[in-house]
Amino acid sequence: MQLDFSARELTIKLVYYGPALSGKTTNLHSLHRAADQGIVGRLMTLETRDDRTLFFDLLPFTFRDKGGLSVRLKVFTVPGQVIHASTRRLVLQGADGIAFIADSQVAETENNATAFVDLKENLKTYGLTLKQIPLIIQFNKRDLAAVRSDEEIAALAAQGREPVYLAVATRGDGVVESFIGLLYLTWSALDAEHDLNRKFGFDSTAFLESVAKKLGHDGPLSDVLAACVGGALEVLRPEAE
Amino acid sequence: MPGSPTALLDELTLGRAVELESLVDRGALREMAESAHQLFGASLRIFSQAGGLLADASSQPRLYALLDQGQAGRTALSAVVSGVKSVEPEPEHPAEVGCVTGARYLVASISYDSHALGRLILGPYREPGAAPSGSLRELGLDMAQVPGAWAELPELSDQEAHRVVRHLSAVLDLILFSGHKALLTSNMHLASVQESYRELADKNAKLQHAFDRLKELDRLKSNFLGTVSHELRTPLTSIIGYSEMLREGIAGEISAEQKEFVQTIHAKGEQLLELIKGLLDLSKLESGTMSLRKSEIDVVPVVQDVAQTLAPAARKKGVEIRVVSETGLPTVWADAERVRQVLLNLSENALKFTPTEGSVTLTVRASMIERRADEDGRGLVLFSTKRPAIEIRVVDTGIGVPDGEKEKVFDAFYQVDGSATREHEGTGLGLSIVRRLVDAHDGTVRVEDNTPTGAVFVVTIPCRRTTIA
Numbered sequence: 113m114q115l116d117f118s119a120r121e122l123t124i125k126l127v128y129y130g131p132a133l134s135g136k137t138t139n140l141h142s143l144h145r146a147a148d149q150g151i152v153g154r155l156m157t158l159e160t161r162d163d164r165t166l167f168f169d170l171l172p173f174t175f176r177d178k179g180g181l182s183v184r185l186k187v188f189t190v191p192g193q194v195i196h197a198s199t200r201r202l203v204l205q206g207a208d209g210i211a212f213i214a215d216s217q218v219a220e221t222e223n224n225a226t227a228f229v230d231l232k233e234n235l236k237t238y239g240l241t242l243k244q245i246p247l248i249i250q251f252n253k254r255d256l257a258a259v260r261s262d263e264e265i266a267a268l269a270a271q272g273r274e275p276v277y278l279a280v281a282t283r284g285d286g287v288v289e290s291f292i293g294l295l296y297l298t299w300s301a302l303d304a305e306h307d308l309n310r311k312f313g314f315d316s317t318a319f320l321e322s323v324a325k326k327l328g329h330d331g332p333l334s335d336v337l338a339a340c341v342g343g344a345l346e347v348l349r350p351e352a353e
Numbered sequence: 354m355p356g357s358p359t360a361l362l363d364e365l366t367l368g369r370a371v372e373l374e375s376l377v378d379r380g381a382l383r384e385m386a387e388s389a390h391q392l393f394g395a396s397l398r399i400f401s402q403a404g405g406l407l408a409d410a411s412s413q414p415r416l417y418a419l420l421d422q423g424q425a426g427r428t429a430l431s432a433v434v435s436g437v438k439s440v441e442p443e444p445e446h447p448a449e450v451g452c453v454t455g456a457r458y459l460v461a462s463i464s465y466d467s468h469a470l471g472r473l474i475l476g477p478y479r480e481p482g483a484a485p486s487g488s489l490r491e492l493g494l495d496m497a498q499v500p501g502a503w504a505e506l507p508e509l510s511d512q513e514a515h516r517v518v519r520h521l522s523a524v525l526d527l528i529l530f531s532g533h534k535a536l537l538t539s540n541m542h543l544a545s546v547q548e549s550y551r552e553l554a555d556k557n558a559k560l561q562h563a564f565d566r567l568k569e570l571d572r573l574k575s576n577f578l579g580t581v582s583h584e585l586r587t588p589l590t591s592i593i594g595y596s597e598m599l600r601e602g603i604a605g606e607i608s609a610e611q612k613e614f615v616q617t618i619h620a621k622g623e624q625l626l627e628l629i630k631g632l633l634d635l636s637k638l639e640s641g642t643m644s645l646r647k648s649e650i651d652v653v654p655v656v657q658d659v660a661q662t663l664a665p666a667a668r669k670k671g672v673e674i675r676v677v678s679e680t681g682l683p684t685v686w687a688d689a690e691r692v693r694q695v696l697l698n699l700s701e702n703a704l705k706f707t708p709t710e711g712s713v714t715l716t717v718r719a720s721m722i723e724r725r726a727d728e729d730g731r732g733l734v735l736f737s738t739k740r741p742a743i744e745i746r747v748v749d750t751g752i753g754v755p756d757g758e759k760e761k762v763f764d765a766f767y768q769v770d771g772s773a774t775r776e777h778e779g780t781g782l783g784l785s786i787v788r789r790l791v792d793a794h795d796g797t798v799r800v801e802d803n804t805p806t807g808a809v810f811v812v813t814i815p816c817r818r819t820t821i822a
């Protein structure tokens with residue numbers, strides 16, 4: 113997070129992580145498509161070859177609060193291919209929240225797990241553990257045939273710590289919900305640490321609701337947050353380490 | 354680290370530090386301004402946020418050249434320039450600024466990613482139907498030349514001027530986006546190369562360190578283990594050898610009683626040798642210096658070999674030993690010699706604790722194994738709970754293992770009946786070695802009850818090599 117007090121400007125970095133071809137870039141495309149033109153900038157896809165991310169994708173959002181605070185979100189994807197390890201680590205640096213995009217196909221289970229271990233190891237090089245950073249997990253490609261079942265995921269998700277979402281990124285299903293879930297956790301964690309709501313007279317629920325609305329989801333925040341199939345929307349607090 | 358590519362990346366993607374000058378190529382900016390100037394006639398200037406002139410596509414109109422000739426005109430002109438420079442237009446809302454000549458300027462803010470980066474100034478231009486300002490006379494201009502010079506000014510309606518500026522802003526935005534992208538790309542290249550280099554250097558250092566440590570450990574270990582095995586085994590081998598010779602009567606006739614004593618010496622010697630071997634194994638396993646030679650192996654032949662090895666002893670004891678296996682089983686990723694050791698230990702136990710007329714059955718089948726849960730419980734859902742494995746059961750009809758002892762039997766030196774008068778031989782090391790060997794294969798071992806009586810030791814070894822440690 114970068115906070116520019118004089119400009120009343122807050123910049124938050126969110127990173128979409130996951131194995132190769134799990135649909136990280138597709139998530140960003142769908143978010144871009146869903147977003148109101150007034151809040152979203154150009155989607156920058158940096159250096160691709162055969163549609164594979166080489167460096168990163170970057171989707172910027174800017175929200176202006178009535179109180180004059182502007183909140184800027186920079187949403188990144190990492191390159192999932194194993195060989196881009198050092199690039200992944202670079203992009204991960206300074207992330208305020210992470211969406212782990214898993215591929216639902218049964219055959220990809222091992223790759224998901226490997227990428228998750230890779231995430232943990234890269235966080236470790238920055239002196240971080242998963243306990244200290246907001247995380248959501250998305251099971252993408254629910255439209256395919258040989259995928260892990262809803263029941264299996266729900267059962268496991270219920271035992272896990274982090275919220276789990278189901279998605280079909282190509283159709284946009286579950287994409288905004290995952291994003292709002294991540295933003296909710298990230299904002300809450302940053303607020304718990306920096307007391308943002310009080311400092312800026314900020315109403316985070318109203319803020320998240322307006323973001324959801326600009327992404328095409330009208331209605332109370334609780335409705336969007338309810339889309340997670342398991343795990344807890346448990347807010348990280350600095351003292352809870 | 355300021356100035357490092359990573360810090361720069363942060364600034365470029367998150368911070369406000371992006372500058373117009375660093376995003377665009379000045380030549381390209383000039384060309385764009387020049388072509389717009391030619392197309393629309395009006396002059397065009399682009400300033401950075403700090404006020405530096407980045408592009409200037411202008412030709413001084415004759416009216417302004419005339420003004421520039423007199424002192425009063427010059428003063429008035431510089432007032433116009435500072436006036437134009439001081440307006441702060443909102444993004445998307447260019448500001449119109451009037452000039453002392455009666456002409457106009459249009460000033461637009463250049464912004465990128467909702468940050469102001471500079472200004473674009475179009476003009477002077479005259480609106481259709483507008484007349485030159487009367488104040489030109491007071492500035493000492495030759496009024497005969499004014500109408501001609503006025504008419505030479507480019508004519509643009511405010512509406513058109515706004516359209517031109519909107520168009521230029523859109524083009525500029527694209528140029529900025531491409532510039533930003535190019536800048537990020539080149540920095541990312543640099544940063545990735547540096548990061549890879551750092552990582553390699555790091556790994557090299559770690560490897561070197563580990564290598565040095567291993568060499569040292571290896572030296573210590575082979576010293577210690579070498580000493581132990583040599584110093585203990587050499588005399589022991591003599592003891593066993595000589596007692597054997599005595600027993601065979603090679604050194605002359607001995608009495609039945611003497612023979613019995615010698616026999617005991619021989620048996621205890623053998624037992625001691627086994628104990629030493631076990632201790633050596635255990636210490637190797639504990640110090641992590643036992644190296645496993647894993648490969649894709651088929652366990653069925655290993656199981657059959659173990660059964661064959663024990664067949665004579667089983668026959669002698671009147672216990673039936675057999676192997677039951679499925680066909681077409683997948684291979685496992687394991688060290689065949691160690692798997693054999695595991696099964697031999699378990700089968701020896703089974704045989705030892707099973708009375709005459711009992712049976713020992715080794716069964717092999719395909720199964721699944723639970724993946725070990727992540728220590729902090731994160732990402733649980735990502736790990737498939739089960740993966741393919743081979744299960745080997747050593748089933749006997751012996752005395753069985755009581756419920757309270759089912760975990761303890763795997764402890765080193767633990768024996769269910771620990772009394773000196775226990776009827777079975779052994780040191781209690783076998784199962785602790787089994788447990789460690791199975792662990793080293795990412796597998797599991799547990800004991801269950803057989804019905805109506807007996808124990809079942811279940812070993813499960815995963816089929817595929819694990820990537821998750």
Ligand SMILES: Nc1nc2c(ncn2[C@@H]2O[C@H](COP(=O)(O)OP(=O)(O)OP(=O)(O)O)[C@@H](O)[C@H]2O)c(=O)[nH]1
Pocket residue numbers: 130131132133134135136137138139163164165166189190191192193252253254255256279280281282283
């Ligand atoms: N059927 C289906 N295909 C999907 C879905 N989401 C993404 N895909 C496809 O999966 C492929 C890879 O998607 P990307 O978004 O490029 O994957 P990525 O995670 O960015 O991959 P890397 O950049 O290599 O790390 C593309 O062909 C997508 O169209 C989905 O929900 N369902």
Ligand SMILES: Nc1ncnc2c1ncn2[C@@H]1O[C@H](COP(=O)(O)OP(=O)(O)OP(=O)(O)O)[C@@H](O)[C@H]1O
Pocket residue numbers: 631698702703704706749751752753754762767768769770778779780781782783784785807808
């Ligand atoms: N098949 C079995 N049936 C009943 N009890 C068993 C069986 N296998 C092991 N045990 C119990 O577990 C104890 C520990 O076994 P372990 O193999 O570790 O030691 P041991 O056989 O006594 O000695 P060692 O294997 O070192 O010669 C045994 O002493 C016995 O009490």
Ligand SMILES: [Mg+2]
Pocket residue numbers: 136137138163164165189190191192
């Ligand atoms: Mg991608």
Ligand SMILES: [Mg+2]
Pocket residue numbers: 698701702779782783784
């Ligand atoms: Mg034993």
